[in-house]
Amino acid sequence: MSEQSEDTSKLLALFAPGAFVLLWSTGFVFAKMALPYAETMTLLTVRFLIAVGLLLVISIIWRARWPKSIPQTLHIAVAGILLHATYLGGVFAAIERGLEAGVAALIVGIQPILVAFVAGILLKEHVSIRQWLGLILGVSGVILVVWSKLQDGLGTSLGVGIAVVALLGISIGTIYQKRFCGEMDLRTGAVIQYTAAAIPTGILAYFTETMVINWTGEMIFAMAWLVIVLSVGAISLLYLLIRKGAASKVSSLFFLVPPTAAIMAWYLYDETFHSIALLGMVMTVMGVAFVNLRPLKRFGLRTRPS
Structure with missing residues (x-):
């Protein structure tokens, strides 16, 4: 490897x-930007289909290599x-139902804690005191934030419940992908995954929504960001990180996602965290950091983009 190539790899890492x-954090605020102009499932279906076209090209x-068998394709x-x-x-449905973007980011942001514990249980590994402390801090912090926001009339119990479903989805999905899709090429895999995801969202959109999109300038900008920067750009960046062996560093920084998304939501939408809610945010960030600052190498897990 040349000296210039080594320098490039170091800068990338x-x-x-x-x-x-940072890119993943923007997904929450751009979801909030796009939702006034389209219903959740319609928005996601269009986003997925556009991403499929770009990633296919x-x-x-x-x-890029494609899966070699039908079972492998089905797992993906x-x-x-x-x-x-x-x-x-x-996440999108929760925000559409009044949950603040920063709170949605916080709820799903404890995903590394759940993944670490579930993976530890499945692998029959000892759960350390540090991990237990992280779990207690993280969950307690989320409860404080949610309770504070609901008391202030910001969000609904339904929105919180839907966000919890999103949390379970990404947690189970991360473990499932590690178990059954370890050899997946992220480019062709993303084509298959977005195509598969567009089927249930498209069905729900057809039967429960008007499927009308108001293509304003703000909507076009938000959609372009969600598709190009997140669905395509973030996937490509993760692919490069994995090739360079830096994927574990993404996991180690995962605890920064909720506060980063909260700062963006504060700047763009004036979302704030007062006293108890702010304390809960700090507790959750600390909890995720306790569990995640040591890369989850023994689990072989990596985070997923929005």
């Missing part, structure tokens, strides 16, 4: 994980439904 986390140009599709239709559908 240094800055790309933080950039990835990328896969063809880069000659199931993971896609969990990670995209369930997770993103839950």
Whole structure:
């Protein structure tokens, strides 16, 4: 490897994980930006289908490998439904029903804690005191924030419940993908996953929504960001990180997602965290950090983009 190539790899390993986390954090605020102009399932279905088209072109140009068997393809599709239709559908639906973007980010942000505990149980590994402390802090912090926001009339119990479903979706999906999709090429895999995710969201949109999109300038900008920057750009960045062996650094920075999303939501939508809610945010961030600052190498897990 040349000296210039080594320098490029070092820069990628240094800055790309933080950039990835920053991009993922924007998903919550851009969801809130787009939702006034389209209903949740309609918005996601269109987003998924546009992403499929772009990623299909990328896969063809880069000659990415496709799954070799139907069972492997089906496993990738199931993971896609969990990670995209369930997770993103839950986050978008929760925000559409009044849950603040920062709170939605906080609820699903404890995903690394759940994944670490479930993976530990499945692998019959000892759960350390540090991990137990992280779990207690993280869950208690989320409860404080949610209770404070509901007391202030910001959000609904239904919205919170839907966000919890999103949390379960990404947690189960992460473990499922690790178990059954370890050899998946992220480019062709994303084509399959977004295609699979578009089926349930499309069905729900057809039967429960008007399927009308108001293509304003803000809506076009939000959709372009959600598709190009997140669904395509973040996937490509994660692919590069995995190739360079820096994927674990993304996991180690995952605890920064909720506060980053909260700061963005405060700046764009004047969402604030007062006293008790702010304390809950700090507790949750600390809880996720306790569990996640030590890379989850023994689980072989990596985070997923929004």
